[in-house]
Amino acid sequence: MKLVVKAGGYLFPSEIDTGDIRRFAAVMRQLRSRGHDIVIVTGGGFKARQYIEAVRRLGGDEAYCDEVGIRFARLNALLLISSLGDDAYPDVPETLQRLRAYHQHGKIVVLGGLQPGQSTNAVAALAAETVGADMLINATDVDGVYLKDPKKDPSARRLEEVSVKDLMRIVLDEKVEAGGYKLFDPIAIKIIERSKIPTWILNGRDPENILRVVEGGKVGTRVTF
Ligand SMILES: Nc1ncnc2c1ncn2[C@@H]1O[C@H](COP(=O)(O)OP(=O)(O)OP(=O)(O)O)[C@@H](O)[C@H]1O
Numbered sequence: 236m237k238l239v240v241k242a243g244g245y246l247f248p249s250e251i252d253t254g255d256i257r258r259f260a261a262v263m264r265q266l267r268s269r270g271h272d273i274v275i276v277t278g279g280g281f282k283a284r285q286y287i288e289a290v291r292r293l294g295g296d297e298a299y300c301d302e303v304g305i306r307f308a309r310l311n312a313l314l315l316i317s318s319l320g321d322d323a324y325p326d327v328p329e330t331l332q333r334l335r336a337y338h339q340h341g342k343i344v345v346l347g348g349l350q351p352g353q354s355t356n357a358v359a360a361l362a363a364e365t366v367g368a369d370m371l372i373n374a375t376d377v378d379g380v381y382l383k384d385p386k387k388d389p390s391a392r393r394l395e396e397v398s399v400k401d402l403m404r405i406v407l408d409e410k411v412e413a414g415g416y417k418l419f420d421p422i423a424i425k426i427i428e429r430s431k432i433p434t435w436i437l438n439g440r441d442p443e444n445i446l447r448v449v450e451g452g453k454v455g456t457r458v459t460f
């Protein structure tokens with residue numbers, strides 16, 4: 236299968252844990268050894284948000300803040316590439332054209348941000364469109380999509396499935412600003428919707444969840460159309 240995996244910011248906290256990155260990379264290599272074709276999109280993580288906050292306080296506009304976030308996401312892509320060794324294409328594509336070209340080499344391609352105004356979840360959705368992905372797996376730091384942000388409302392219920400329309404309603408409560416894109420931004424949802432990309436949101440803190448979902452296991456939340 237063609238898989239696009241979004242590695243959320245949880246993998247890139249204030250102190251990078253190389254063990255966590257190695258464990259994530261090991262799962263990706265395992266999937267590749269089983270014949271799957273993989274593209275990984277890395278989020279910005281803690282440092283992106285820290286810098287975005289500082290740049291905003293220093294007077295940077297939102298597009299500029301986004302550009303800062305994009306660069307951090309690309310640095311995170313380099314971290315993952317380091318850990319994937321020969322399984323990864325050695326360069327980070329900065330456009331979808333490049334992604335297309337790199338992807339033809341048959342290795343795991345890792346990319347960060349593309350352009351301001353969208354989250355790396357939108358990048359993952361665009362990457363999934365570009366390679367014709369069979370699955371888009373959004374690995375984040377919660378167990379899936381809840382009716383409300385589970386960090387703010389611990390009693391919120393998790394959904395096994397969410398329609399793309401309901402997902403849009405849920406995320407419209409979130410801010411569309413650099414560093415503030417949470418679970419999904421509206422652009423990401425629109426891309427998933429227009430191309431009917433089979434999408435799952437799951438907890439990547441246990442990277443085995445990614446193996447489970449690829450094998451057809453019930454993990455996280457599935458987006459329906
Ligand atoms: N309805 C919801 N269901 C689940 N999580 C939600 C919801 N609304 C908001 N969230 C928040 O979204 C967070 C995940 O988004 P966040 O942007 O922090 O991580 P990410 O997208 O995986 O990483 P990054 O943005 O760095 O790439 C969760 O930790 C949760 O607090």
Ligand SMILES: [Mg+2]
Nearest residue numbers: 354416417418
């Ligand atoms: Mg996010």
